[in-house]
Amino acid sequence: MTDSTAIIRLRGLRLERGGRVVLRDLDLEIARGEVVAVFGPSGSGKSTLLSALTGELAPSAGSVEVLDRPVPAAGRALLDLRKGLGVLLQGNGLLTDLTAAENVALPLRTHTDLPAPVIARLVDMKLHAVGLRAAADAFPRELSGGMARRVALARALALDPPLMLYDEPLTGLDPIACGVVMSLVRRLNDTLGLTSVVVTHHVHETLPVADRAVVIADGRLVFSGTPAELQASSDPLIRQFLDGQPDGPIPFDNSTFAGAVSASAQDAA
Numbered sequence: 001m002t003d004s005t006a007i008i009r010l011r012g013l014r015l016e017r018g019g020r021v022v023l024r025d026l027d028l029e030i031a032r033g034e035v036v037a038v039f040g041p042s043g044s045g046k047s048t049l050l051s052a053l054t055g056e057l058a059p060s061a062g063s064v065e066v067l068d069r070p071v072p073a074a075g076r077a078l079l080d081l082r083k084g085l086g087v088l089l090q091g092n093g094l095l096t097d098l099t100a101a102e103n104v105a106l107p108l109r110t111h112t113d114l115p116a117p118v119i120a121r122l123v124d125m126k127l128h129a130v131g132l133r134a135a136a137d138a139f140p141r142e143l144s145g146g147m148a149r150r151v152a153l154a155r156a157l158a159l160d161p162p163l164m165l166y167d168e169p170l171t172g173l174d175p176i177a178c179g180v181v182m183s184l185v186r187r188l189n190d191t192l193g194l195t196s197v198v199v200t201h202h203v204h205e206t207l208p209v210a211d212r213a214v215v216i217a218d219g220r221l222v223f224s225g226t227p228a229e230l231q232a233s234s235d236p237l238i239r240q241f242l243d244g245q246p247d248g249p250i251p252f253d254n255s256t257f258a259g260a261v262s263a264s265a266q267d268a269a
């Protein structure tokens with residue numbers, strides 16, 4: 001269920017990487033409770049957008065508010081904000097010499113003073129939430145790709161963050177595991193009262209569980225609407241992306257993206 005108060009507010013956002021403008025003039029609000037899918041061609045700036053939400057990348061113009069406050073540039077305030085963010089990055093980032101349970105316990109051991117039995121109980125609950133209680137003592141190498149991704153998800157949930165950020169959560173998974181992970185994303189969002197932002201190329205696996213889709217291309221936000229509206233769009237840029245056509249408004253070589261012009265060239269324009 002969504003509530004209309006925004007948990008993420010981006011206004012006039014401009015993000016640069018290596019002196020090039022990746023995204024510009026971006027206005028976007030994400031309401032509490034939403035599952036929002038962020039699509040866009042490779043190199044369009046999806047991960048860069050997530051970096052602005054986590055405070056890894058400061059905007060060169062505009063503002064980023066997350067969890068009711070501007071994202072701090074650094075220091076204690078930024079660390080505090082990050083405790084409210086559950087982040088599942090590309091790949092699992094699981095430590096190979098720790099068991100599934102020890103991986104999930106890691107953020108609790110690092111960021112809380114909770115006694116060991118309480119941590120053990122919380123870890124058990126998080127593994128239960130992703131359907132992997134039985135795998136608590138398994139090492140990452142003993143898990144399938146989908147199971148490892150779910151352990152990483154349990155770890156991202158360890159500190160009960162209200163906002164989950166997923167960067168390509170389905171990379172490398174087979175179609176069945178993709179379905180399992182995406183339905184888990186939706187179920188956890190609803191049962192734990194979260195908000196979820198899912199950056200992905202997997203349009204067809206993600207749309208069924210999303211409340212809203214946004215598309216970035218050409219250095220800007222080109223679409224925001226329901227999955228049904230996205231699929232009904234006749235915008236040539238959206239169609240090219242959805243239908244995977246090699247020819248169209250999105251250049252095959254993304255280094256020629258209008259959004260990736262040099263910052264100084266854009267300022268001069």
Ligand SMILES: Nc1ncnc2c1ncn2[C@@H]1O[C@H](COP(=O)(O)OP(=O)(O)OP(=O)(O)O)[C@@H](O)[C@H]1O
Pocket residue numbers: 017018022040041042043044045046047048049260
């Ligand atoms: N650390 C960096 N330094 C310089 N340029 C970067 C850096 N990270 C990303 N870029 C550039 O910024 C642009 C956006 O990259 P980003 O990774 O955000 O795109 P993406 O949409 O997430 O791509 P993909 O779908 O392939 O993961 C690309 O042109 C990329 O080459």
